[in-house]
Amino acid sequence: MARPDKVAAVEEIAENFRGASASVVTEYRGLTMSQLTTLRRSLGDGATYRVAKNTLVKRAAEDAGVEGLEQLLVGPTAITFITGEPVDAAKALRDFARANQGLVIKGGYMDGRTLTVAEVNQLADLExxxxxxxxxxxxxxxxxxxxxxxxxxxxxxxxxxxxxxxxxxxxxxxxxxxxxxxxxxxxx
The missing domain is CATH 1.20.5 (Single alpha-helices involved in coiled-coils or other helix-helix interfaces)
Known part of the structure; x- marks a missing residue:
C-alpha cells in the first residue's frame, strides 16, 4: 500500500509537470544547500527547482503524460519546472552550471518532447x-x-x-x- 506522503508528492510533481511550459532535469551532486538556494534565487519567479526521488518523478511523469524522461532519471535528480519564460530559466541553469561544476544538466522536456543537453543549451542561447x-x-x-x-x-x-x-x-x-x-x- 502506498504511503500518503509519497502519493501526495507524486501528485504535486505531476501537477508541476502539467502546469509547466518546460522542465529541465539536472544532477546536483556536490552542491551545498547555500548553492542550491542561490540557484533557486537565480531562476526567479517563473521557475521552481525541486529535488525529488527518481521513482516518484517517474510515476508523476507517467500520471502527467510526460514520456521520455526515464533515461534522464539516474542518480541524484532535481527538476526545474518552468512556468514563465523557458529561455530565462535555461540561461540561469546554464550559467550556474558553468560556475558550479556540481550542477549537471541532463536534458529536459518541452512542447511534448524530450530535450537533449544541446537543445537546452540552444534554448539558453536564444535572446x-x-x-x-x-x-x-x-x-x-x-x-x-x-x-x-x-x-x-x-x-x-x-x-x-x-x-x-x-x-x-x-x-x-x-x-x-x-x-x-x-x-x-x-x-x-
Whole structure:
C-alpha cells in the first residue's frame, strides 16, 4: 500500500509537470544547500527547482503524460519546472552550471518532447522574448519609415518639379523686360 506522503508528492510533481511550459532535469551532486538556494534565487519567479526521488518523478511523469524522461532519471535528480519564460530559466541553469561544476544538466522536456543537453543549451542561447519583440518592433518601424518615404517621394518630386518650372518661368519672364529695355536704348 502506498504511503500518503509519497502519493501526495507524486501528485504535486505531476501537477508541476502539467502546469509547466518546460522542465529541465539536472544532477546536483556536490552542491551545498547555500548553492542550491542561490540557484533557486537565480531562476526567479517563473521557475521552481525541486529535488525529488527518481521513482516518484517517474510515476508523476507517467500520471502527467510526460514520456521520455526515464533515461534522464539516474542518480541524484532535481527538476526545474518552468512556468514563465523557458529561455530565462535555461540561461540561469546554464550559467550556474558553468560556475558550479556540481550542477549537471541532463536534458529536459518541452512542447511534448524530450530535450537533449544541446537543445537546452540552444534554448539558453536564444535572446529573451522581450528582446526579440523589441527587435521585431524596430525592424517593423524601419520598414514603415521606408514605406512612408517611398509613398511621399512622388509627391515631393512633383513639388520640386513644379518649383523648378516656376523658377524657370520667373527667370524667363524677368529676363524679357530687361532685354526690352536694352533694345530700346540701342535704338535711340
Amino acid at each position: 529573451s522574448r522581450e528582446v526579440l519583440l523589441s527587435k521585431l518592433a524596430g525592424a517593423m518601424k524601419g520598414t514603415m519609415a521606408k514605406a512612408a518615404g517611398l509613398f511621399a517621394a512622388p509627391a515631393s518630386q512633383v513639388a520640386r518639379l513644379a518649383q523648378a518650372l516656376a523658377d524657370k518661368r520667373a527667370e524667363e519672364g524677368g529676363a524679357a523686360p530687361a532685354e526690352a529695355a536694352t533694345d530700346s536704348e540701342t535704338a535711340s
